[in-house]
Amino acid sequence: MTVKFTINRRLRTALLFPVMAGLFSTSALASATTLTVMANGEKVGFVKFDEKENSVSVDYHVDNNGRGPKLHAEVSLSGEGIPVNWEISGRSLMGGQVTESYRWDAGSAIWQSQADSGQVSATEPVLYITNDSTPWETTQYVKTVWAAPEHRLAVLPAGELTVAKLQNVQLPGNFHATVYRMTGRGLTPDYVLLDDDMLPVAVLGTNQLSIREGLESELTRLSDLYGELEMQRVQALQKQLAHRHEGKYVVRNAWYFDAKSGTRKGPVNIVVDGGKISAILDTGSKSTNMQNLPYYDAEGGTVIPGLNDMHSHTTLDSGLWYLAAGVTNTRDMGNNNPFLLDLIKQMDEKTLAGPRIVKNGFLEGRSPYSARLGFVVDSEKEALEKVRWYHENGFWQIKIYNSMDPDWVPAITTEAHKLGMGVTGHIPAFTNPDAMISSGYDEITHINQLMLGWLLTPEEDTRTPLRLTAMQRAANLDLDSKPVQRTMDHMEKEGVPLDPTAVILERLMLSRAGEVSEADAPYLSHMPIGYQRYRKRTFVPGLTPEVDTAYRESFSKLLQVLKRLHERGIQLLPGTDDTSGFTVHRELELYVKAGLSPAEALIAGTLGCAQYMEQESWVGSIEAGKQADLVILDGNPLEDISAVRRPRLVVKDDQVYSPAEIYTALGVKPFAKRISFVSSTGK
Template identity: 70%
Template structure:
C-alpha cells in the first residue's frame, strides 16, 4: 500500500479539512499498473502507477541514448478526476532538476514549475497541464476530457483540450482497446488506448511507445496504427493547404537574393511553369507577364528554399518546415522503414514536406545505445548494414556515440567504395583527429568537435557529459596547438561540419522561467503548452558560477564557428529539430559568430545544395532551375532575422502560404499572406 505523504507545513488546519473533504467519498481507482517504454523495438524505460482511492503515485524512468526523464509524481484527485494537489520531482531529459507543484483550494489554482508560476481563480477544480509529464498524465487528460460535455475542457494555466474517439482494435490476450486522439496540448496530437474498463493500455508516439507490461509484442501493430492515424491526418492537411496553379504564373515586383555572389538584385518578375523557373525579367519589362496570374511580392525578397542539414523527420514535420521556408532537409537518422515510406508519399505529393536526403544511422551496442536506424554488434554486422543503406538509396552513413572506434576504418572504406560519405558523432573514447584519419568526411555537432579539446582520457561521451563538459570551453585557448591542429586538419582534408549551434544554445543556455534568445522571436505565437516547455533548464547542478561558465563557453563556441569559416571549413546549417524555427536561429547564430548575413544565407542555400550535389537544380534562383522559392517580407541582407517571415513558399508545382499553414497548426502567423491575382489588368 502506498502511504500518502502530505507536507503538513504547507497547509493550515482549515486547508487540510478542505482537502480531505475534496478527497472523500468514493474511490476513483485502485490497484497498480506497470507499463514498458519502447523505442525502435527495444525497452528503454518504464512507468509504474499506484492508485489508492483518490491518490495516484507515478514513477517514470527513461534511459535512451544515455539520457531521458526520471520523474516521480504524487497526485490527489477529486471525484471527477480533477487534481487538487500535484507534486512532481526528478530530472528532465538531460538531467536538469525538476520540482513542480500545483494545488487547488478555496476557489484558487496555484502552480509553480520550471517554466513559470502563477495563480488563477477557479471556482471548481479543472485539469492542470504539467510542464514535465509522464505517459500517465497524457492518459488521464484524455479520460477526463472525454467525460466532459462536448469532449472539450478549458485547462490551467491556459488553453483548451479536445478529445475524439477513433476506433476499437483487438489485441492478443482477448484485449480490446479503443483509440482516442487529444488535441490542444502541444504541436501534435496525443493518441491513447484504453481497454474496456478505461484502464490505460498504451500511449503512442512517433519515436516512443508506452504499452502495458506483457503486451510488448503488440509494438509493431501499434506503431503501424500510429503511423496510419497520423498519415491520414497529415494527408488531409496536405490536400487542404497545398495549392497548384495551372499553366504559367508569375511572382512580380520581387528582389532576388543571388546566392552565388551574396547580393540582392531587382526588382524583377519571375515566371514559373510546371515547377520550373522559366524567365526572370526586370519589372520594367512588364509585358512579359501580361495576362499571367501572379503573386505580388510588393518589393519583398525571393530567396532559394532553405536547407536543414541535420533533421530527424517526423510525419508532421513537413508542414512546419514548409511554413518556415525550409524546402530541403537531410535526415540524419530515423526508423528506416518509416523514412523510406515517407519519401515515397512525398514523391507522390500525398504528403507535404521538403525534399529529403537520407543518411543511414549506425550505432554500436552498449547500455547507452541510441535506438534509431541499426544498432550493430560486430564489425561485419556494421558492414552489412552499410551495404543495406547503399542498396536502399541512402546518401551517407552517420556513426553514433557507442560505435566501436576500431570498426570505423572498415565502415568508411566500405561506404566510400559504394560511393557514400560518412559523418557522425565522435564515438566515445576517441577524438576528431582519429576519426578524420579513419575516413570521416564530416563531423556532426560542434560540441562533438570541441570535446576533443576539452575531455580527459577515459571520459565517456555516451552520457550527458557530451553536454555538461561544454562548460569547460570557457578557458579554451583557440590559439593553442591542439585547436589549431584539428582545424587545419579539417581544412586540409576538406572535412565539413554541421554545427547545430542552435541546439547547443538551447541546451546550454535555456533557463527555467525565462525565454531564450533562440525562442524569443516566435514563442508567443505558439500553443501555451509548447511555450511552457521551452522555458526550462536542461543542464543539471546549475549554480551562478556554472551558469556563467556555460554562457562564456557558448561565446567560445561561436568563436570556433568563426575560426572554422575563416579557415575554409564548410558550415552545413543543421538543427537536430523539425520545427523550422531553429533553421532561422542557426543562420542568425552564424551572423552572431561573425559571418555576414549573405555568407550565412549562402550556407543554407547554395552551399548546402552544392555539398549534396544538387546545385544543378537547387540552391540558386536561375532560369531553368526548379522553382524552389521563398518570399520574405523584408531584406535578409540588412537583417538576417527577415528569414523568420516567409509570405509564400513554392516547391516545384506546389504553392504554400505560411500564414495558412500556421493557422491550421494552432500558431499565430508571422507575416501576412501574399496577394494573388488571376491576371494583370
C-alpha cells in the same frame, strides 16, 4: 509572475459535468499498472502508477541514448477525478532538476514549475497541464477532456484541449481498447488507448511508445496504427494546404537573393512554369510572355532560395512545419528506416507535404547507452552489412554514433567510400576528431562533438550527458593552442565540413527556467501552451551562478570557433537536430552573431548546402531553368538576417504553400500576412 482571474463559465460547467463521477469511480481507480516504454523495438524504460481511491503515485524512468527523464509524481484527486494536489520531482531529459507543484484549495489554483508560476480564482478544481509530464498524465488528460461537454476543455495555465474518439482495437486476452486523439497541448496530437474501465493501455508516439506490461507483442501493430492515424491527418492537411497551378504564373514585384554573388537584385518578375523557373525579367519588361499571366504580388519583398536543414530527424508532422518556415530541403540524419522510405515515397507522390529529403543511414554500436535509431550493431561484420543495406536502399551517407567501436570505423568508411557514400557522425566515445578524420570521416556532426576533443581526457565517456555538460569547460579554452590548431589544420587539409547545430547547443546550454531565451523570443508566444512552457526550462544539472557563467562564456567561445572555421574556409552546414523550422532561422542568426555577414549565412543555408550535396544544378540559387525553390520574405535579410523568420509564400516545385494558412491549421498565430493569388490581370 503571479496572475489572478476568475474561471470562466464554460470551464466551470465542464468541470461539473456529471459524467465525470461515473468515469472516475473508485472501482476504476483501484489498480497498479506498469507501462513499458519502447523505442525502435527495444525497451528503454517504464511508467509505474499505483491508483487508489483518491490518489495516484507515478514513477517514470527512461534511459535512451544516455539520457531520459526520471520523474516521480504524487497526485491527490477530487471526487470527480481531477488532480487537486500534484507534486513532481526528479530529473528532466538531460538531467536538469525538476520540482513542480500544483494545488487547488479553497477557491484557488496555484502552480509552480520550471517554466512559470501562477494563481487563479476557481470555485471548482481545474485541470492543470504539467510542464514535466509522464505518459500517465497524458492518459489522465484524455479521460478528463473526453468527459467534458463537446469533449473540449479549457485548462491551466492556458489553452484548450480537445479529444476525439477514433476507433476500437481488439487486443489479446479477449478485451478491446479505444483510441483517442487529443489536440491542443503541443505541436503534435497525443494518441492514447484506454480500456473499457478507462485505464491506460498505450500512449503512442513517433519515436517512443508506452504500452501496458504484457502487451509488448502488440508493439508493431500499435506503432503501425499510430502511423496510419497520423498519416490520415497529415494527408488531409496536404490536400487542404497545397496549391497547384496549371500553366505559368508570376511572382511579381520582387527582389531576389543571388546566392552566387551574395547580393540582392531587382526588382524583378519571376515566371514559374511546370514547377521550374522559366524566366527572371526586369519589372519594366514588356514581354508578352507574362503580361496576362496570373500572379502573386511580392510587394517588394525578398525572394530567397529554399532553406536547408542539414540535420533533421523527419517525422510525419515535420513536413508542414518546415515548409511554413521556408525550409524546402533537409538531410535526415537518422530515423526508423522503413518509416523514412515510405514517407519519402509519399512525398514524391505529393500525398504528403514536406521538403526534399536526402537520407543518411544511422549506424550505432551496442552499449547500455545506445541510441535506438537506424541500426544498432554488435560487430564490425554486421556494421558492414548494414552499410551495404543503406547503399542498396539509396542512402547518401552513413552517420556514425557515440557507442560505435572506434576500431571498426576504418572498415566502415572504406566500405562506404567503395560504394560511393560519405561518412559523417558523432565522435565515438574514447576517441577524438583527429582520429576519426584519419579513419575516413568526410564530415563532423555537432560542434560539441568537435570541441569535446579539446576538452576531455581520453577516459571520459561521451555516451553520457557529459557530451553536453563538459561544454562548460570551453570557457577557458585557448583557441590558439596546439590541439585546437591541429584539428582545424586537419579539417582544412582534408576538406572536412562541420554540421554545427549551434542552435541546439544554445538551447541546451543557455535555456533557463522561467525565461524566454533570445532564440525563442521571436516566435514562442505564437505557439501552443505546452510547447511554450517546455521551452522555458533549464536542461543542464547543477546550475550554480558559477556554472551558469561558465556555460555562457563557453557558448561565446563556441561562436568564436564557428568564426575561425569559416575564416579557414571550412564549410558550415546549417543543421538543427529539430523539426520545427524555427531553429533553422536561429542557426543562421547565430552564424551572423559569430561574425559571418548575413549574405554569407544565407549562402551557407542555400547554395552551400546544394553544392555539398551535388544538387546545385537544379536547386540552391534562383536561376532560369532551375526548380522553383522559392521563399518570399517580408523584409530584406541582407539588412537583417531575422527577416528569414517571416516567410509569406513558399514554392516547392509545382506546389505553393502559404505559411499563414499552414500555421493557422496547426494552431499557431501566423508571423506574416499571406500573399493573395490574382488569377487574371484583367487585361
